[in-house]
Amino acid sequence: MTVRKENIKKRSGTHRKSHRCDVISIALRLAVNLAAVTTAAVLIFIIVYILINGIPYISADLFAWKYNSENVSMMPAIVNTIYMIALALLFSVPVGIGSAIYLTEYAKRGNKIAACVKLTAETLSGIPSIVYGLFGQLFFVKYLHMGLSLISGALTLAIMILPLIMRTTEEALVAVPDSYREGSFGLGAGKLRTVFSVVLPSAVPGIISGVILAIGRIVGESAALIFTAGTVAEAATSLLSSARTLAVHMYALSDEGLYLNQTYATAVILLVIVIFINALSEYTAKLLGGKTRNG
Amino acid sequence: MSVVFLLCACISVCAVALICFFLFVNGIPAIKEIGLLNFISGTEWRPANNVYGIFPMIVGSAYVTAGALLLGVPVGILTAAFMAYFCPARLYKPLKTAINLMAGIPSVVYGFFGLVVMVPFIRHNFGGRGMSVLAASLLLGIMILPTIISVSETSILAVPKNYYEGGLALGASHERSVFFTVLPAAKSGIFAGVVLGVGRAVGETMAVMMVAGNQPVIPQKLTNGVRTLTTNIVMEMGYATDLHRRALIATAIVLFIFILIINISFSIIKMRSDK
Missing domain, CATH: 1.10.3720.10 (MetI-like)
Incomplete structure (x- = not known):
C-alpha cells in the first residue's frame, strides 16, 4: 500500500510530458487503461445484468x-x-x-x-x-x-x-x-x-x-x-x-x-x-x- | 495441552491422506481393469459399451484452460500493472473491492451468466449451439482474472522502488520504466499467479458444465461443445454404477495428479521469487 502511494505522489508531470510523442509509452498506457476498464466493465456488466433481470421477480x-x-x-x-x-x-x-x-x-x-x-x-x-x-x-x-x-x-x-x-x-x-x-x-x-x-x-x-x-x-x-x-x-x-x-x-x-x-x-x-x-x-x-x- | 494442538494440526495431514487413500483405492482398480494406456489415451468414452477413454476430456481441459489464459493473462497482468503504478489514488479502493468481489462471486452465478448471455451471443454470431470451447474459455478467462490480478499486483509491488527510479533516471518514461524494468523483475511472481490461475481453470466445474455443452468428443472448432475432466465427473456421477463409477473416480485421480503438479510448480516458482 505505502509503496503504491509513494508511486503516485512521486509521479510528477514533468517526465510524463517530455515523452508525449513516444509511441510505445502511449500504447502501453492505453493498454493498461483498457485492461483495467475491461476488468471493471465485465464485473459491472455481470452484476447489473443479473440485478436488472432478477429484481423484478423477487417476490x-x-x-x-x-x-x-x-x-x-x-x-x-x-x-x-x-x-x-x-x-x-x-x-x-x-x-x-x-x-x-x-x-x-x-x-x-x-x-x-x-x-x-x-x-x-x-x-x-x-x-x-x-x-x-x-x-x-x-x-x-x-x-x-x-x-x-x-x-x-x-x-x-x-x-x-x-x-x-x-x-x-x-x-x-x-x-x-x-x-x-x-x-x-x-x-x-x-x-x-x-x-x-x-x-x-x-x-x-x-x-x-x-x-x-x-x-x-x-x-x-x-x-x-x-x-x-x-x-x-x-x-x-x-x-x-x-x-x-x-x-x-x-x-x-x-x-x-x-x-x-x-x-x-x-x-x-x-x-x-x-x-x-x-x-x-x-x-x-x-x-x-x-x-x-x-x- | 500441546498434544491437543498437535492433534488439530495433524487433521489436515490426515485429510490429505484420506483423500488420496479413498480416491486411489476406488480408482486404481478401474485403471487396471481398463488399462492405463487405454484409459489415458483412449479417444472414446462410451459407458454404455464399457469403453472408457478420457483423452477427449484431457484435451478439453487443456483447450478451455489455454483459451482462458489467452484472455485472462494479458488483461490480468495489465490490470495489475494499472493498480500498482497507474491507478489514481481515489480509484484504487473501488477497483480493489471490485476484484475481491469478482473472486467471491459463486461459480453457479458465473455459469448462469454464461448460459444466458454468452451462449446465445456465440450462437447468433459464430454459429453452432453456443455451448462451446469459446464460451467456456471466455467465462474461465473472466473467472481467473482476480487470481492473476491479485498475485501479480503483490509481486509487482514487491519489486524495490529503485528499479523504477533507475529507469526514470536513465530517461525512460513512466510507462517504459514500469514495463521494461519493474515487470521483468516481477516476472516469477507474475508467473506464479498465472500458474495459480491455471489451477483454478482446470479445477472449475459447475460454471464450465453450464456453458461447455459437455460432448465427450475432441472439439474440432471453437464453436464445438467440449467436456473437461471436472465436468465428466459431475455429469455422470449421479447415476453411474460399477466400472463406470470407478472410471469416474479414476478421472478424478487424473485431475488430482494434474492439480498436484500445478500446485507444486506454483510453490517452487513462488519460493524462487520470494528469495
Missing part, C-alpha cells in the same frame, strides 16, 4: 417456508445454507485455530511435523471442489454411512475451508508482537495461559476475517455439495436429512430450465449475500490496520 412467494413445483421458494435453501455454514464452521474453526496455535506457538523452527502440516494445508487449498465432492461421497456418504446429508456436506466443507482458517489465523497470530508474550511470561503466566489470554484475543480480528472469507466460500459452493448433501429442496429436519444450499438450489433451477425468472431472482439474492460478506470482510480487514487479505 414474497419466493420466501415462503414451503418449496413446491408451483412456487420454487428459496427459503428452505437459505435455511439449509445457514445450517451448513454453522456446522462447517463448528468443525473447522476449532481445528483450524488449534493447528495455527501449534504452528506459531509450539512448533520450533525446522520442525518436520510443522513443515508437513503446512505442505498438506497448501495441498488442500488447491484441490478442486469436485474432488472434495467425490471424496465426501466415498468417505462420509458411503464409507461412514452418513448418506446424502447435511452432516456429510458440512464435514466435506469443513475440510475444504480448513486451510483458509489455518492460514488467516496463523497470519494473525504471527502479527501479535513478541513483547506481548514476553510480558505475559514475565508476569508469571504459563505457556497455555499466555496463548489463551494474551495472544489469541489480540488475534481475534484476523481470525474473524478468515471466518468471513470461509463463509463466503461455503455460500458459493455447489460442486462439493451436490454429491455429499444432495439436492432435496426442503429445510433439513435433522443432521442426516439431505439438504440443498442456495447455490445448489440455483444450479438445480437453472438445470431444470423451467424457472428462468426465479433463477435470476435467486442469483440476485446470492449476489447480495456475497457483496455483503465481502463488505464485512473488508471492514474487519480495516480493523486490522489497513492489511488487505491478499497482501
Whole structure:
C-alpha cells in the first residue's frame, strides 16, 4: 500500500510530458487503461445484468417456508445454507485455530511435523471442489454411512475451508508482537495461559476475517455439495436429512430450465449475500490496520 | 495441552491422506481393469459399451484452460500493472473491492451468466449451439482474472522502488520504466499467479458444465461443445454404477495428479521469487 502511494505522489508531470510523442509509452498506457476498464466493465456488466433481470421477480412467494413445483421458494435453501455454514464452521474453526496455535506457538523452527502440516494445508487449498465432492461421497456418504446429508456436506466443507482458517489465523497470530508474550511470561503466566489470554484475543480480528472469507466460500459452493448433501429442496429436519444450499438450489433451477425468472431472482439474492460478506470482510480487514487479505 | 494442538494440526495431514487413500483405492482398480494406456489415451468414452477413454476430456481441459489464459493473462497482468503504478489514488479502493468481489462471486452465478448471455451471443454470431470451447474459455478467462490480478499486483509491488527510479533516471518514461524494468523483475511472481490461475481453470466445474455443452468428443472448432475432466465427473456421477463409477473416480485421480503438479510448480516458482 505505502509503496503504491509513494508511486503516485512521486509521479510528477514533468517526465510524463517530455515523452508525449513516444509511441510505445502511449500504447502501453492505453493498454493498461483498457485492461483495467475491461476488468471493471465485465464485473459491472455481470452484476447489473443479473440485478436488472432478477429484481423484478423477487417476490414474497419466493420466501415462503414451503418449496413446491408451483412456487420454487428459496427459503428452505437459505435455511439449509445457514445450517451448513454453522456446522462447517463448528468443525473447522476449532481445528483450524488449534493447528495455527501449534504452528506459531509450539512448533520450533525446522520442525518436520510443522513443515508437513503446512505442505498438506497448501495441498488442500488447491484441490478442486469436485474432488472434495467425490471424496465426501466415498468417505462420509458411503464409507461412514452418513448418506446424502447435511452432516456429510458440512464435514466435506469443513475440510475444504480448513486451510483458509489455518492460514488467516496463523497470519494473525504471527502479527501479535513478541513483547506481548514476553510480558505475559514475565508476569508469571504459563505457556497455555499466555496463548489463551494474551495472544489469541489480540488475534481475534484476523481470525474473524478468515471466518468471513470461509463463509463466503461455503455460500458459493455447489460442486462439493451436490454429491455429499444432495439436492432435496426442503429445510433439513435433522443432521442426516439431505439438504440443498442456495447455490445448489440455483444450479438445480437453472438445470431444470423451467424457472428462468426465479433463477435470476435467486442469483440476485446470492449476489447480495456475497457483496455483503465481502463488505464485512473488508471492514474487519480495516480493523486490522489497513492489511488487505491478499497482501 | 500441546498434544491437543498437535492433534488439530495433524487433521489436515490426515485429510490429505484420506483423500488420496479413498480416491486411489476406488480408482486404481478401474485403471487396471481398463488399462492405463487405454484409459489415458483412449479417444472414446462410451459407458454404455464399457469403453472408457478420457483423452477427449484431457484435451478439453487443456483447450478451455489455454483459451482462458489467452484472455485472462494479458488483461490480468495489465490490470495489475494499472493498480500498482497507474491507478489514481481515489480509484484504487473501488477497483480493489471490485476484484475481491469478482473472486467471491459463486461459480453457479458465473455459469448462469454464461448460459444466458454468452451462449446465445456465440450462437447468433459464430454459429453452432453456443455451448462451446469459446464460451467456456471466455467465462474461465473472466473467472481467473482476480487470481492473476491479485498475485501479480503483490509481486509487482514487491519489486524495490529503485528499479523504477533507475529507469526514470536513465530517461525512460513512466510507462517504459514500469514495463521494461519493474515487470521483468516481477516476472516469477507474475508467473506464479498465472500458474495459480491455471489451477483454478482446470479445477472449475459447475460454471464450465453450464456453458461447455459437455460432448465427450475432441472439439474440432471453437464453436464445438467440449467436456473437461471436472465436468465428466459431475455429469455422470449421479447415476453411474460399477466400472463406470470407478472410471469416474479414476478421472478424478487424473485431475488430482494434474492439480498436484500445478500446485507444486506454483510453490517452487513462488519460493524462487520470494528469495
